[in-house]
Structure formats: structure tokens, C-alpha cells
Amino acid sequence: xxxxxxxxxxxxxxxxxxxxxxxxxxxxxxxxxxxxxxxxxxxxxxxxxxxxxxxxxxxxxxxxxxxxxxxxxxxxxxxxxxxxxxxxxxxxxxxxxxxxxxxxxxxxxxxxxxxxxxxxxxxxxxxxxxxxxxxxxxxxxxxxxxxxxxxxxxxxxxxxxxxxxxxxxxxxxxxxxxxxxxxxxxxxxxxxxxxxxxxxxxxxxxxxxxxxxxxxxxxxxxxxxxxxxxxxxxxxxxxxxxxxxxxxxxxxxxxxxxxxxxxxxxxxxxxxxxxxxxxxxxxxxxxxxxxxxxxxxxxxxxxxxxxxxxxxxxxxxxxxxxxxxxxxxxxxxxxxxxxxxxxxxxxxxxxxxxxxxxxxxxxxxxxxxxxxxxxxxxxxxxxxxxxxxxxxxxxxxxxxxxxxxxxxxxxxxxxxxxxxxxxxxxxxxxxxxxxxxxxxxxxxxxxxxxxxxxxxxxxxxxxxxxxxxxxxxxxxxxxxxxxxxxxxxxxxxxxxxxxxxxxxxxxxxxxxxxxxxxxxxxxxxxxxxxxxxxxxxxxxxxxxxxxx
Numbered sequence: 001x002x003x004x005x006x007x008x009x010x011x012x013x014x015x016x017x018x019x020x021x022x023x024x025x026x027x028x029x030x031x032x033x034x035x036x037x038x039x040x041x042x043x044x045x046x047x048x049x050x051x052x053x054x055x056x057x058x059x060x061x062x063x064x065x066x067x068x069x070x071x072x073x074x075x076x077x078x079x080x081x082x083x084x085x086x087x088x089x090x091x092x093x094x095x096x097x098x099x100x101x102x103x104x105x106x107x108x109x110x111x112x113x114x115x116x117x118x119x120x121x122x123x124x125x126x127x128x129x130x131x132x133x134x135x136x137x138x139x140x141x142x143x144x145x146x147x148x149x150x151x152x153x154x155x156x157x158x159x160x161x162x163x164x165x166x167x168x169x170x171x172x173x174x175x176x177x178x179x180x181x182x183x184x185x186x187x188x189x190x191x192x193x194x195x196x197x198x199x200x201x202x203x204x205x206x207x208x209x210x211x212x213x214x215x216x217x218x219x220x221x222x223x224x225x226x227x228x229x230x231x232x233x234x235x236x237x238x239x240x241x242x243x244x245x246x247x248x249x250x251x252x253x254x255x256x257x258x259x260x261x262x263x264x265x266x267x268x269x270x271x272x273x274x275x276x277x278x279x280x281x282x283x284x285x286x287x288x289x290x291x292x293x294x295x296x297x298x299x300x301x302x303x304x305x306x307x308x309x310x311x312x313x314x315x316x317x318x319x320x321x322x323x324x325x326x327x328x329x330x331x332x333x334x335x336x337x338x339x340x341x342x343x344x345x346x347x348x349x350x351x352x353x354x355x356x357x358x359x360x361x362x363x364x365x366x367x368x369x370x371x372x373x374x375x376x377x378x379x380x381x382x383x384x385x386x387x388x389x390x391x392x393x394x395x396x397x398x399x400x401x402x403x404x405x406x407x408x409x410x411x412x413x414x415x416x417x418x419x420x421x422x423x424x425x426x427x428x429x430x431x432x433x434x435x436x437x438x439x440x441x442x443x444x445x446x447x448x449x450x451x452x453x454x455x456x457x458x459x460x461x462x463x464x465x466x467x468x469x470x471x472x473x474x475x476x477x478x479x480x481x482x483x484x485x486x487x488x489x490x491x492x493x494x495x496x497x498x499x500x501x502x503x504x505x506x507x508x509x510x511x512x513x514x515x516x517x518x519x520x521x522x523x524x525x526x527x528x529x530x531x532x533x534x535x536x537x538x539x540x541x542x543x544x545x546x547x548x
Contacts, residue, residue, distance in 0.1 A: 357394030
């Protein structure tokens, strides 16, 4: 039946908001892949948008629909702004034409369709490019295959071989599940579906990079080769294999290396008053003749044998619970045959945010830092764990963050934070694996004495020399007094006690100068590797402490 003369015909698109639906689908796919908690929100928003019959010209207009919050609307507006194809895709949803000129309908629709296809195809292709996150499971697999392909052109890898190479490029474990069904190895399915990795099935599956995978892996390597991560902040690249005459030295980069405090011969002699005299025979360990064992302070397990073992999910991890006099975690090298033990130069102090606040208020914070510094282990790591969204932690959160910043910058300690006990345990497990890779091929040497010339301490000597109530020298007590002052760090206290060994020597210096000279007496003393000044405020605080 012909239409009456003059009646208008309306053409409507089946999907009036095609571009916005495509944006939400991309968000939903990414949320599903990463197991994001936002997945239900994106799904609800996509369903409500697909059922809405009218065109929407901006992300703000979508706010009337169910599931659209402010962030999703802003995301759509930003995508709209950055895309060239949107003005056509969302501004011309309804086309009204006259029946007098029926040819104009097909021409106009064809024009819009052609422009949409020409504009959207490059952008759509660009959005579909998969790029794994730095140090993620997919990133590690690509880097591992790239490293292998450069050494062995055209040879594919089995799963176990690939995991061994890829693990050093990934912060998560390829063998231990992060959740019920997910581990870092789960990213392999996506890499294969994206055409970046080729799997060949023989008796065992083998994997190799495709041409696209090689191109992407090289691009990721160039982009991230200088990017810092927790692994290369704590470990440097392993040096060439040592000979027997070369003793193991500190494997940390200079960025977080902590040198031993300056000690006089008098101090070293006096230290023996509070430390039992142990045999000083040299202990040696050949490469691959020892195991790396994580030592956990038994107070971290609350001293209860019935407490669930948090490390049971790491079957290859060697660990023991013992009483530690300083720190909460450390690592030892234990000889496989005779059982002798040497302490590696790493110690971890774990603190929840509420414990950090209470330790600052009661003075334990500075005292613990002092004892960690004097422990003889060069590499001190503060492991900070969030506590119930960091509410009711005893002090304002900015104050705690400032204390951690001072610990990192002034004291030179490494600070690493986690948001749960599970991630804390995962960090310790990964540290143990990295230390095993770092030391297993090296020749170790140590004795029952303070570490010197790269030698390590025995565990027995380390624990007895770190006892909390041991007899302190005058200089050590002087340092503990100075650490109670605001703005004082271990480095500054060491610089002051290096110039003035005892409070008496400092008082004598104050007596020989005027008040103004005394207030600035310590201001120009140099401390730390950067040779910074102690500063006038600290100098004034010390002057007031000993003269008023």
C-alpha cells in the first residue's frame, strides 16, 4: 500500500548507541579477564544501554540509565572526545526523509554507513590490540620466550622450562594459584587466542612466539627495560660466576645499600662485654651445597603450634619458625651435609599500620630502627601491611606516611607495602626464591664475628649479638638518646657521634663556644652517602637537650 501524499518516513538504527555499547563491551571484557569487582556494574550498564531505544549524544546523557555512575559517564565522554568517528555515530541516529524523493533515503543511509566504517575501523583495530601489564603473567611469558628465542632461534619451550625463565620477569607465581582458579600461567590462554604465542602439541605442549608476538615482546622490552620493579629494586643482575678467592658481597644496588656504621676500635672492644665469645673459625660453603631457608620469628605465629600455616600453599618453600632478637624475617644458607648456617644480609621488619602508629607513640619505632641498623645485616626492608582500610591506626595517616618516607630517605631502608597478609606471605615467598637464584651458584664464607670484607655471620652469633638487653657502649647509648629527638635519623646520629663520641665530649665543645655558635655547632656535619648537612634545626634541638 502506497503512503499518502506528503507523509514522512522515519528510519531508525537498530542500535542507536552503537559506539557506547562497544566501549562498555571493552570494559566488560577487561574486567572479566582481570577478575575485577566492577564486572557486575559494567554488565548492568551494558544491558540497560542495549535496551534503551533512543540515541544518546554524550556520556552524561547515559546517567539516566541503570548501572551508569559518574566514572563510567566521564569515561564515555572522554572516549567520545578522543574518537573521530563519534560525531557521525551518535549525532545522526534518526533520519527523516520525504516520500517525494525515495532515492534520498538510500543515498543518505549509504553515506552515513560508509563514513562510519571508514572512521571506526582504524580506531576499533587500535582498541583491540592486547598489551599485557608490566610484570604481569602475560608480560613474563612474552619476555621469557623472547629471551629464549634470542639464544636458541626457532626452538620452542615446554611449560616447565618456560616458567623457569619467565618467573624472573613476573611478580606473581606461575605455579601457585593467586585465587581458586587463577595463577600467572592463566595468561597463556589469552596470548594464544591473540595470536602472540604458538602452541604445538607433541607428547608435551611446547610454546614459541609468533611473528606478532616477537614484535610486541620487543616493543615491551624497549618500553620497560629501565622501569623499576620490586625485584630489580631489591636485586641487581647477577654478576659473573665468582671464583673461590672471591667472597660473596652485598648484592643490592647502591640505591638501597646501607653501609656499616662507623665504629672505633674502642667501641668494637666494648661490644664484646654484652656478647658471648664464640669460636671464630671460618665456615665455607661451596656453590650449590646449601639451601636458602626463610626464618620466621616465632612471635609472628603468636607462639601457637595450632595456628594455621600461611606458607603451606608454597610446597617448594623452605622455612622455619625461630626466636629472632631483631627483625621479623631473615634468611639463612644451610649446608646440606653438615647443617652449618650463615645469615644472608637481609632482614625484614613487618608492621601493620596500627602497630606502626603505636610504635611511634611509645618510642619503639626509633629504637627498632637503631637495632636493625646495628644488626650487621646491610639490607633492611620495612614491610608495611594495611590494616582495615587504615582506620583507627593511632595516628593520622599522613603522619604515618611521613614516618615511612623518612625511613626510606633518611635512614636508607627499603620500604615495601602490601594490602593483605596473603600478599605479605607471597612477597616473602618470592623473596626466598629470588635469594635462592641469587646465591645458589656462589661461594659463601663466614664466621662467628661481625661481618667484614663480605663475610657472613653464623645464625647463632647473629641472634646473640642482637639481643635487646645487651650491654651498650657509651657511644651506642648516646645514639639512642639522640634518636629520641624530632627530625633525627640514624644517619644523622652516627654523624654526630662520629665527631663527638660521648655526651661529655659534646658538652665540652659547647662550653668553649657562645650560645649562637653552640646552636649551629652540629649544623654543617655531613651524613649519608650524599654528604648532606645535619641541619640547623637538629643542631638546635641537640643544643637545647644538653644545655638547658
